[in-house]
Amino acid sequence: MEQVDVVVIGSGQGGVPLAVNLSREGKRTVLFEKRSLGGSCLNYGCYPSKAFLAAAHDAGVRRRAAGFGVDIKAEIDFARLMGRVRSKIDSSYIKKSLDKAGVQTIMAEAAFTGVRTVAGGGQEFQAETVIINTGNAPLVPPVPGLDKTPYMTYINFWEINEMPARILVIGGGYIGVELGQGLAELGAEVHIIETAERIVAREEPDLSQVLASALADDGVVFHLGRQAKQVRHDGNVFTLTLDNNETLEGEALLVVAGQKPNTVSLNCAAGGVELTDRGFVKVNDRLENTSPGVYAIGDVTGQPAFTHVSWEDYRRLMSILKGGSRRQMDRVLGYAFYTEPEAGRCGLTIDQAREQGLDARAVTLPLERVARAWLSDRTNGFFRLAVENGTDKILGATLVGPRASDLVHVFIDLMEAGATWRDLEKSVHIHPAFAEGLPTLARLLL
Numbered sequence: 001m002e003q004v005d006v007v008v009i010g011s012g013q014g015g016v017p018l019a020v021n022l023s024r025e026g027k028r029t030v031l032f033e034k035r036s037l038g039g040s041c042l043n044y045g046c047y048p049s050k051a052f053l054a055a056a057h058d059a060g061v062r063r064r065a066a067g068f069g070v071d072i073k074a075e076i077d078f079a080r081l082m083g084r085v086r087s088k089i090d091s092s093y094i095k096k097s098l099d100k101a102g103v104q105t106i107m108a109e110a111a112f113t114g115v116r117t118v119a120g121g122g123q124e125f126q127a128e129t130v131i132i133n134t135g136n137a138p139l140v141p142p143v144p145g146l147d148k149t150p151y152m153t154y155i156n157f158w159e160i161n162e163m164p165a166r167i168l169v170i171g172g173g174y175i176g177v178e179l180g181q182g183l184a185e186l187g188a189e190v191h192i193i194e195t196a197e198r199i200v201a202r203e204e205p206d207l208s209q210v211l212a213s214a215l216a217d218d219g220v221v222f223h224l225g226r227q228a229k230q231v232r233h234d235g236n237v238f239t240l241t242l243d244n245n246e247t248l249e250g251e252a253l254l255v256v257a258g259q260k261p262n263t264v265s266l267n268c269a270a271g272g273v274e275l276t277d278r279g280f281v282k283v284n285d286r287l288e289n290t291s292p293g294v295y296a297i298g299d300v301t302g303q304p305a306f307t308h309v310s311w312e313d314y315r316r317l318m319s320i321l322k323g324g325s326r327r328q329m330d331r332v333l334g335y336a337f338y339t340e341p342e343a344g345r346c347g348l349t350i351d352q353a354r355e356q357g358l359d360a361r362a363v364t365l366p367l368e369r370v371a372r373a374w375l376s377d378r379t380n381g382f383f384r385l386a387v388e389n390g391t392d393k394i395l396g397a398t399l400v401g402p403r404a405s406d407l408v409h410v411f412i413d414l415m416e417a418g419a420t421w422r423d424l425e426k427s428v429h430i431h432p433a434f435a436e437g438l439p440t441l442a443r444l445l446l
């Protein structure tokens, strides 16, 4: 067994920069990765999905353009499209930066063998600091028959070269909604099966409603409040029986029904590393586990599963390891759905604010009242702002509409700066940008 300063398990968004920076600072650092360097974002998450959606949304423009009197005929070369998507997955630069920084990278699954002792690939290390950055894995529901079929998850979806004529998508969370819409825009018949009564069910109901109507316009068929009861595959076609005995058929089946933490094979008990009831690594607000010297970052801690959360955890943990004051929740959380229209969220919803006992109110501006949206016939959506009475603090925002993933940064920045809605109300935004609607939204509070 070798003695080192730092062991990082998993090369996700935070693990790689932590390993590189700690090694550069002279710490003897070992990094284990069991699959592909760069983790889910690069290899089967954000990168391929947003490269795919760039093409799909361009194809989807033909439906929207028809309303302007512009008729576009799309010819989809799906193999070329997917080849381009795969070309965006390249982790060679990560290996180079790890090597340059002097990190010992071991491409193997790692597990605890003792307190701050980790083994994998035939090597074992005892370290002063162990950082767990193992992320999430697809959650596959126990549907009878499913395991005997060649279903896809978000891990292998990117390998297909032939567009399925009909695709069944189990899961109406944001991954199912993004990919389902993309496939429909490209011309597939898409069915989304969701156990909740609405898609993206954790979001505000009218956000779900806007996305549901946009996807329905693209041809997506929803089966809401339904569960898959049985799956069969006859060599070509999947047959899915729902709990109301309806049967659906498709040439492909994509299971995107949630995620679970990658902790099962870590043998955390051997390291004295405590997990939560749901199997995430338990951490305090300094990202440290109950086993001193063991830290965890990113998805595996049960935080909202986003790349920028894990990446910022790297900066937080660098500060914490040096005795700094950063803490797990010391940020405004924002995220987006890259559907068409997009959704951008940050901070609290009005319901969350009231649940926290805050004296809050919210205003909503329908996109019909934003000149650019009206001129572009893109009025399916709204801007919403939640504020605290008395202090005028901005508590959160929900934007659904064109460019919402970018526009929401106005609120993230205002909130970080401690600005109030009155600062936004005073701002003169450019006419007729979509962002012109943001001060208009704030003026509803006057």
Ligand SMILES: Cc1cc2nc3c(=O)[nH]c(=O)nc-3n(C[C@H](O)[C@H](O)[C@H](O)COP(=O)(O)OP(=O)(O)OC[C@H]3O[C@@H](n4cnc5c(N)ncnc54)[C@H](O)[C@@H]3O)c2cc1C
Pocket: 009, 010, 011, 012, 013, 014, 015, 032, 033, 034, 035, 036, 037, 038, 039, 040, 041, 042, 044, 045, 046, 047, 049, 050, 108, 109, 110, 111, 133, 134, 135, 136, 154, 175, 262, 265, 266, 297, 298, 299, 300, 304, 305, 306, 307, 308, 310, 311, 338
């Ligand atoms: C289809 C899809 C689309 C997404 N789109 C977005 C988006 O648009 N924006 C966004 O912010 N987020 C998006 N996400 C989420 C984002 O990808 C993750 O939240 C982010 O990558 C989490 O990073 P992480 O550092 O926690 O772990 P990961 O990036 O998941 O890395 C964990 C790594 O640990 C490795 N590992 C696991 N166990 C072991 C072990 N025992 N030993 C060694 N290695 C191990 C894994 O192989 C993996 O490489 C998307 C995810 C998916 C699936």
